[in-house]
Structures are given as C-alpha cells and as structure tokens.
Amino acid sequence: MNTLLLTPDTDPHAIATAASLLRRGEVVGIPTETVYGLAADARNVDAVHRIFEAKGRPQDNPLIVHIADFEQIYDIAAEVPPEAKALADAYWPGPMTIILPKQGTIPMVTSGGLNTVGIRLPSHPMARDIIRAAGVPLAAPSANLSGRPSTTTAQHVMEDLNGKIAAVVDGGPCAVGVESTVISLCGDTPRLLRPGGISLEQLEAVLGTVAVDRALREKIDDTEKVSAPGMKYRHYAPKAPVTVVFGTPAQSAAYISAHLGEHSGVLCFDDCAAQFPSGLTVCTFGRSDDEAEQAREVFDALRCFDSTDVTEIFAQCPPATGIGLAVSNRIKKAAGFHVIDLTEDKP
Secondary structure, three states: OOOEEEOOOOOOOHHHHHHHHHHOOOOEEEOOOOOOEEEEEOOOHHHHHHHHHHHOOOOOOOOEEEOOOHHHHHHOEOOOOHHHHHHHHHHOOOOEEEEEEEOOOOOHHHHOOOOEEEEEOOOOHHHHHHHHHHOOOEEOOEOOOOOOOOOOOHHHHHHHHOOOOOEEEOOOOOOOOOOOEEEEOOOOOOEEEEOOOOOHHHHHHHHOOOEEOHHHOOOOOOOOOOOOOOOOOOOOOOOOOEEEEEOOHHHHHHHHHHOOOOOEEEEEOHHHHHHOOOOOEEEEOOOOOOHHHHHHHHHHHHHHHHHOOOOEEEEOOOOOOOOHHHHHHHHHHHOOOOEEEOOOOOO
16 A cells, blocks of 8 residues: 655645545544544444554554534534533643543444543644544544554654555644543543543543542553553553653662663653763653653654664653653553652662
8 A cells, every 4th residue: 555645734635635535434644733643434344443453453442533523522422411511611622532422323343342432622723624524523543553652743654654554644743742631421430541631630620529540550451441542551662671760850860870781772851861871872852840842752752762772771750740640651651560669668
C-alpha cells in the first residue's frame, strides 16, 4: 500500500481526500491536539478491524470515538447524564474523553467488547474538519505501532505506519503531546481511568469527588477487562528497557549518574542534561518546572533512543500533579512500572 502524505497547508483538496478515504472504509492518520490519531469510521466493523491490524493492537483494547460537535454525542451514547454536559461545557472541545453507555450504532469491536464507549470532541480544527467532511464519527487510537511511544508529528506516523494505512494528514506538531484524559461516568462515582491534558484537579473542580483507578499506580494484568485504552499492556515504550528514578531533579540526576553503564541512555529534564557525561545518549523532554513542555516533548524524547545502541534507559519523572500526572503515567507505563522511588522513607 502506498501511504499518501496529505498537507492541507499546500493542498486544498487534502481534507476532502482524507474524508473520501474514511467514507470508503480506509484508515487515515489525522492530527489532534493530543497526539496523532489512527482514524476510521467508528460504525464500520471492517474499517475498525483495519485499525487493529495496522497497529498490531489487541482487540480487547477499546477505541475512543471522536466527534465534531457536541450534539453528535446523542447518536453514540445511550445515556448522557448532567455530569457529562457539565464536563463538556467546561473542557470540550479539548483533550478529554468521557466514558458512557453506548448505543447499538457503535459495534462491539470499537468498544473492545464493552457496553460502554469513550467519546471525545477534539479541539484541533483540522480534526473536526475531517470528521465533518467524512460525515461519520471516527474511532481513533494513537497512530503508532502498538506499544511504541505515541506520535506527535506526521513524520512519526509515517515512521511507524507507512505502507500500512491509506494516508496521513499533516497538521503540524501536537500542542498537548499526551493522550486525552479519560473519565468514566458509568459508576456511582466518576472515575479517572487515564490522566491527560485535563488534570485531575480540573475534573474535581466540575465533579467534586473523582476516584482514581489503580491502573494509574500499578501494572494491570493483561487478562483483566478494562474500560479505556492505555490501562494495560505495554505502552509508550522504546525498544530498550526503562527504569524510572523518582525524586527531586537533583536526587534523581545524582542516582542515575552513579548507576550509568557503558550503553546506558538517559531521559532527563533539560536543566539536568549537563550533569551527565558527554558522549552518553541523553534525550531531554522539557525543563523540570514546565509540565506543559514535558507533555509536548516526552514521546519524541522516548522515540529518540530507538536510533541509538542503548541497552537500558534511566528516566527522570515529574511529580504526579496537574498535567505532570499524565507525563509521569506515560513514563512509568513505558517502564512497565519499574520505579526506583528516592522519596520513600528508608528503615
């Protein structure tokens, strides 16, 4: 398959071409404000199967359905409680996915075999233009090979999926850089299933009490049923194994420096890079005091190791507050929750 690279900035027909491919059941990489999505008609079983095939993604891993206007939620969700409308009023369009009971119009392959579905209204204008032009809701997980770091540029998508999908629409680098926040409204208490561009604190400002799923703190067994993507399986990972070193920037930099081997790599804050030996593979992901920059750069930084000969990676990690919770979650998931916590009290 010849994967087209469509550039709306220079090609006035790019969005129409992408929409036509999507209506025909093809899979297209599209930009969103979070990461690039691997989009197909959410109602078309064959098209959704092509997403799983292209990514090599387990089929019990549910997909998020993307819409262009709030009113489309009523075509997808069986129930839309007041809490969903309140969240949408506060944070849509934006990097937030709401889990609700689904209608029969969304096939089980899209929802990972569940009677619930994640719905998102992205803020990237090009994403909404493509959805409107296609005239269908789009199922769209991150546009990367399953388990790999997510893609934040069209070039990343081509690296992973060239020849596997019909086209990629180049909408520039993603502004947020980590996937959407996933909040479930299907239980007695709202539950945060995945941290993202909307923080836990922002959710609590609208909903009050929000429970936090244990998948944010520990590895979930691959046999468990989950309600949102990114909760189990190996995610966001470079080829070399990752060890997270959690503590203050000074603590973690000192620990990593003392444990480096000949073929070690380091994922670190910009302001800590000078503390590591020259000649070492060091990839940075923003200043230690800038969580938004960390979110934009963390996946690109994780990807940079795959073009090197490193056999192990030590990673610094931000505190789990604000969008730092999402960045911390992605780095820990890349490490399979292999974490050295320097803040724990020692006996």
